[in-house]
Amino acid sequence: MLLSLAGLPDFFRAQGIINLHFPELIPLDNYARPAGPVVNRLDDWYQSLLKKLIDRDSEVAVTEDQLSKDSIENIHVFTTEPECDFVFQVLDKAYLEWMNSTSANDRLRLLVFPPCDHSNRVTSWAEGNRLDVLAAPDRSELLSGDLVKVTIPAGSGPLVIPKLEDWFIRHHRGLRYIRTLLAALQDTSRHCLVSCNSWCWVYLKKAVNADLVLPVPDSLAPMNAEILGKWLLELMSEELQQPATFCDHNNGKEILRCEEDGTISDKFMQQLANDSGGIPWIAWQLWCRSLRTEAERDDQSDNTEEPEKQQASGDKGIVFWTIRNQPPRLPRGHEHAACLLSQALLIHGSLPEQMLSAVLPPATGESSLIVALIRSGFVECHGDEIRCLATADPVIWTSLANSGMTMARF
Known part of the structure; x- marks a missing residue:
């Protein structure tokens, strides 16, 4: 079943998929990286041997020199990082009811967020809900020898303290603000939601015993291949107004294909979920980096293409090819x-x-x-x-x- 991306939102709603299976918050200790595809090592070895014995280009559906990234860079959905609106919905569901409670025994919550969140989504969520936000001190002050004072501002409503990573420098003189903040949090009666990234949390537990002050952290559950595939399809359906097909350039097999029962399952998406750790913005970056379209050819080449292939290509609309990018390498010797x-x-x-x-x-x-x-x-x-x-x-x-x-x- 080949679906037009332009019709995907209606299809998903009919199947009860959209806004139903997005990840929720889980205890941080329950996080597990999504599994990659099952590898048949004997078959992989056999296929690798075949490629060495025969012309490799004869084994691929489209060679990389026939592909181009130029057209991808002109499509908004592939060049602008998505806001991940479902993350805001997850935070609403997890915290708004708690913030409106008056319980004095449950004043603090900790959200440990995935790395590389360059959009500062917790801050955006707080501002969107008109919650008070406590800003971090200027970084130029973190290593100064001045007397440090941190006060939790008075107020009846909840307070959000995003990005604890901005409250310290990993230096023996750079921890005074974070220590003072943690002391202030112990004394406040105000409901406070504190957030930081996962690497920051590991460090703060060791450096300042932050886990003795703050509660057991929540985190965003990872997106598995199924959820990730549906999310990517939904993103693209909002922009692409014609049918589109995604194929592996090695073997021509369709990927990111929604079956009649609404499921999506292929090895490419399983590997993407594993590589990204199930983190949506990292998965999106890796996904967009893998996409190519066929490079434009001269008129003579186009005219000599077999009519059957031209018809098949037209039936599929836009064809996007995915490649496995060579991972970057650390500087040798360093x-x-x-x-x-x-x-x-x-x-x-x-x-x-x-x-x-x-x-x-x-x-x-x-x-x-x-x-x-x-x-x-x-x-x-x-x-x-x-x-x-x-x-x-x-x-x-x-x-x-x-x-x-x-x-x-x-």
């Missing part, structure tokens, strides 16, 4: 230093380059390392700060784990 820098950026969310020297061991050579990591596709400059790229998250995760570093849940 892998450990690159892991230290990546971990520091994940803990803090982002940092100005001049502050990296305060959180990294001496002789790391962060200035040259940043240039190399930008060139390799691991980090990017955003304003005057450096941050990890979402598309590099799978490689960073694997590299940090292989280096024996303390790992976040996601």
